[in-house]
Amino acid sequence: MVIKGGLGRGRGPTRPTLPRIKLFRPISWYGGITQRSPTDYISHILCELGRLGLEVADIERHDRHPNTQTVLSDLLDWLADHPGEAYAKLIDWQALDSSHMRSRLERDRNAKPRIELTAHITKMNNLSVRWYPRGWQEADYDWSANGRDRYNLIKQRKWPSQPDFHWFTGDEEPTFNSRSSNELMYIRGVGNLRPEPRESYGPYAAFNSDVVASLLICAVRSAYEGLIRQLEHSFEVDVLDLFDFVTREEVIEGDDFTREFPVDRVVSWSLEDAKELRERQAQQAALKQEEQARAELADIGVTHGFTLEQFATALTQATTKKATGPAPSSEQINRNAAKYLRDSGFKVDAGDVRRLRGYLENYMTDVLPEPLRPQPSPPPMVTRQAADILRFPSADDGGN
Numbered sequence: 001m002v003i004k005g006g007l008g009r010g011r012g013p014t015r016p017t018l019p020r021i022k023l024f025r026p027i028s029w030y031g032g033i034t035q036r037s038p039t040d041y042i043s044h045i046l047c048e049l050g051r052l053g054l055e056v057a058d059i060e061r062h063d064r065h066p067n068t069q070t071v072l073s074d075l076l077d078w079l080a081d082h083p084g085e086a087y088a089k090l091i092d093w094q095a096l097d098s099s100h101m102r103s104r105l106e107r108d109r110n111a112k113p114r115i116e117l118t119a120h121i122t123k124m125n126n127l128s129v130r131w132y133p134r135g136w137q138e139a140d141y142d143w144s145a146n147g148r149d150r151y152n153l154i155k156q157r158k159w160p161s162q163p164d165f166h167w168f169t170g171d172e173e174p175t176f177n178s179r180s181s182n183e184l185m186y187i188r189g190v191g192n193l194r195p196e197p198r199e200s201y202g203p204y205a206a207f208n209s210d211v212v213a214s215l216l217i218c219a220v221r222s223a224y225e226g227l228i229r230q231l232e233h234s235f236e237v238d239v240l241d242l243f244d245f246v247t248r249e250e251v252i253e254g255d256d257f258t259r260e261f262p263v264d265r266v267v268s269w270s271l272e273d274a275k276e277l278r279e280r281q282a283q284q285a286a287l288k289q290e291e292q293a294r295a296e297l298a299d300i301g302v303t304h305g306f307t308l309e310q311f312a313t314a315l316t317q318a319t320t321k322k323a324t325g326p327a328p329s330s331e332q333i334n335r336n337a338a339k340y341l342r343d344s345g346f347k348v349d350a351g352d353v354r355r356l357r358g359y360l361e362n363y364m365t366d367v368l369p370e371p372l373r374p375q376p377s378p379p380p381m382v383t384r385q386a387a388d389i390l391r392f393p394s395a396d397d398g399g400n
Contacts, residue, residue, distance in 0.1 A: 021201055022052040024211045025252055028264040029218050029245055038226060041219035042075065045212070052207070059212050061189060070189030071216045075223060078185060082227075086184050089169075090115070090131055091234065097166040104164070113164040116238040117184075117231070119224060119271060125191025129224060130170065130182045131231075133163035134238055185227060193217045195266050197248075214266045221245070221269075242274040293359040300356070305346045308367050311356060314340040316369040333372070 027044050030036055049055060061070050089095070096113060104111040114134035122128055139157040153168050170182025179186055195214035221243040231237045246269070249262035301307055306314075318336035321327045328336060334350040334357065341348045357372070365373050 021205050022054065022207045024048045024052070024208055024215065025255075026211050026214060026250060026263050026265040027218070029247055029266050030264070035225070036218070036222055038075065038079065038219045038223040041215050041222060042072070042079075045072065045215050045219075054207065059207065059209075061192070071187055071193065071220065074187045074189075075216075075219055078187065078223065082185075084184075086131075086180075086182055089181055090184070090231075095165050095167040097162075097164055100162055100166075101164055112234060112236045114236045114238070115231070116240055117228065119185075119241040121191040121271060125189060127185065127187040127190035127220065127224075128180075128183055129185035129227065130180060131184055132170065132182065133165045133168055134236070135159050135161055135163055137240065185224065187220055187223075190217070190220055193220075193269070195268065197267055211265070217243075217245075217269050218266055239274050241271055242277050244270050244272050244277055290363060293363055297356070297359055297364065304348055304352065304356075306341060306344070306348075308364075310344070311337075311341070312367050312369060314338075314344075315353075315357065315372060319369055319371050 024045075025048060027036075027041065045059075046056075049059070056072055060073060101111070101113065115131050116134050116136060117129065117131055118137075119127065119129045133154070136157075139159045142156060142158045151169060153170065154163060154166060168182075170180055172178075172180045174180060193213040193216055195210050195217060198208075198210050201208060224243065228237060228239055245266050247264040248267050250258070250265045251262050252258045296303060297308065300311070314337040315333065317340050318328065318333045331350070331354075334353040337357075338348050338350045338353045341353075357368075360368050361372075361374055
């Protein structure tokens with residue numbers, strides 16, 4: 001008796017076993033002083049691919065043949081080919097307005113050619129980074145200009161201030177094998193990256209795509225900001241668009257190190273107007289600083305052992321001028337107040353006094369002694385125009 005494949009005694013056809021999902025480990029995004037290079041993120045991705053037995057093609061898109069290569073492949077190509085033709089046109093000295101740059105250098109020996117940098121996600125969800133002479137976004141098309149050179153965009157616009165270039169071309173319509181001549185970076189598929197954590201990945205998912213998207217967007221942002229730093233060596237760069245990240249702390253299963261030092265994984269991102277983003281971040285930082293300051297002042301008795309009244313008394317004593325000698329400087333007041341508090345049995349130094357005094361100056365001025373309270377700024381002086389001044393008669397007026 002022959003038993004056919006897939007059939008057993010008393011059993012139906014066996015179901016195919018679904019592949020077990022392969023999990024990429026996340027990596028932290030670091031901003032500020034400590035930053036990772038794009039190759040750090042790419043190296044991590046490649047190591048994870050090898051650990052999981054996957055290839056680059058396994059995490060690229062497959063739904064738009066033959067254009068299956070996207071973020072990772074494009075980043076690898078960009079890192080290998082950069083700087084390219086667009087960068088060469090940017091640093092072409094013949095395009096600079098030499099006489100204008102000379103006049104700027106006479107006023108400021110550190111003057112550099114001024115450019116502005118934009119980054120946007122195209123309608124096909126690709127990242128395009130382009131450069132322009134400073135003032136391009138504010139310049140209007142000059143419909144009345146005579147003898148315009150259609151190949152030179154400088155002469156086709158009304159500039160708010162004179163640009164540092166006398167020749168500029170760019171923003172050409174891309175073709176199947178070329179991009180705009182002022183495009184410094186072009187990465188496909190960036191707009192499709194979705195690092196938001198997911199509860200489930202579906203029965204046929206091969207890997208945790210949200211973590212891969214988190215790694216890729218970190219690599220893209222790092223490459224973009226690295227490009228900005230490179231440009232700043234030779235140019236005064238006005239960055240018009242910046243990435244903004246939202247992170248959360250995560251512990252990697254089986255990694256005891258992350259229990260003490262969690263991974264700051266990117267869970268959301270956006271590309272925003274740089275000026276608005278900086279203003280919002282400054283406001284958020286100021287609010288956070290105020291919350292921390294008010295919390296420390298509220299718990300000053302627990303943290304330092306003395307009360308606000310005792311601290312104010314020490315400042316008053318430190319401010320008192322001696323019978324001889326000059327009035328104490330601001331730093332002397334801090335040191336003297338710290339000494340008075342230590343003499344009373346409290347553990348405090350001049351740095352603590354300086355910080356707490358700054359908190360009071362910003363948020364609780366009424367606690368400070370009168371001489372140490374910030375003084376309001378004087379009203380601006382009104383300058384009278386020459387036309388408003390009555391001229392005194394002179395002999396030249398014929399005695400009138």
